[in-house]
Amino acid sequence: MNQIRAAILTLSDKGSRGERIDESGPTLAAWLAERGVRTVHAHIIPDEYDQIVSTLTEWAGRDIADLILTTGGTGVSPRDVTPEATMQVCQRMIPGIGELMRLKSLEITPMAALSRAVAGICHQSLIINLPGSPKGALENLAAVWPVIGHGIEKIRGDQGDCADLYRHPKHLK
Numbered sequence: 001m002n003q004i005r006a007a008i009l010t011l012s013d014k015g016s017r018g019e020r021i022d023e024s025g026p027t028l029a030a031w032l033a034e035r036g037v038r039t040v041h042a043h044i045i046p047d048e049y050d051q052i053v054s055t056l057t058e059w060a061g062r063d064i065a066d067l068i069l070t071t072g073g074t075g076v077s078p079r080d081v082t083p084e085a086t087m088q089v090c091q092r093m094i095p096g097i098g099e100l101m102r103l104k105s106l107e108i109t110p111m112a113a114l115s116r117a118v119a120g121i122c123h124q125s126l127i128i129n130l131p132g133s134p135k136g137a138l139e140n141l142a143a144v145w146p147v148i149g150h151g152i153e154k155i156r157g158d159q160g161d162c163a164d165l166y167r168h169p170k171h172l173k
Contacts, residue, residue, distance in 0.1 A: 004152060006032050007041040007065035009055055011072035011082050012132065016046040024071040027134040028141065035145075040065055047073050052085035060089065060122035066152045068125050069141070072132030074117040082129050083116045090120030090127060094151070097128060097144050104143035105136070119144075121155055 008028050014020035022044050029039040041064055045051045052073075059068055073082030087093065097119035105112030117129035117140070128144070130137040153160070 004032075004037045004067055004149065005040045005065045006037050006067045006069060007059050008039060008043075009052070009059070009068065009070045010042070010044040010132075011047050011052060011070060012044055013046045013079065015044045023134045024130075024132055024137045028069055028071065028130070028137055031138055031141065037067070047079040047081060049081045049085050052082060053088050056086065056089045056122060056127060060125040060127070063124060065125055066156070067148065068122075068127045069130055069137075070127065071130045071137045074115050074129050074131055076114050076116070080116070083118045086118050086120060086127055086129055089122045090118075091122060093118060093120040094126075095119075097147070100147075101130075101140040101143050105140060108139060124155055126152055126155055 008025045010022045010025045012020060012022060015022045025042045025044065029042060032039055041059065043055065045055060052070075056068065059065060070082050070086065073080045095118075098117045101117055102112050102115050105115065115131065117131070119126065119128040121127070126148070128141070130140050150162075
């Protein structure tokens, strides 16, 4: 697998207006860089359904990143529409990623039960919703990180046998 290219979309009304400094996006980019992932694009937009759909569609359609991470908008507040926007643009959903993030997060906080984060495939990009807090975003990404590389390889057309992964767990580092 070539180096993974990542894009980070931060959803924040206040952040998009310059009223709050985004810490999640840079925190995720630094964490990814430590793992050899190149962040090729990062942007902040408001919690607006149409803007989220438009941005995710454009990024995936232009194939700018193998992995598109969203941060913010996964809770139960009226403005939290990231999961709905993500489901709108994805051709196929991957429920196990959201389930695993909630499972691991429940070991840390009962509030994880309120997460509505989803993951799916749009064109050849894997899109994953993460919480808006830097701590929550990192914890959730770390929870699913062992499957990300393999998932991207499969999305990109790798025909290798998945059973070999368990005999030679290169992705489980």
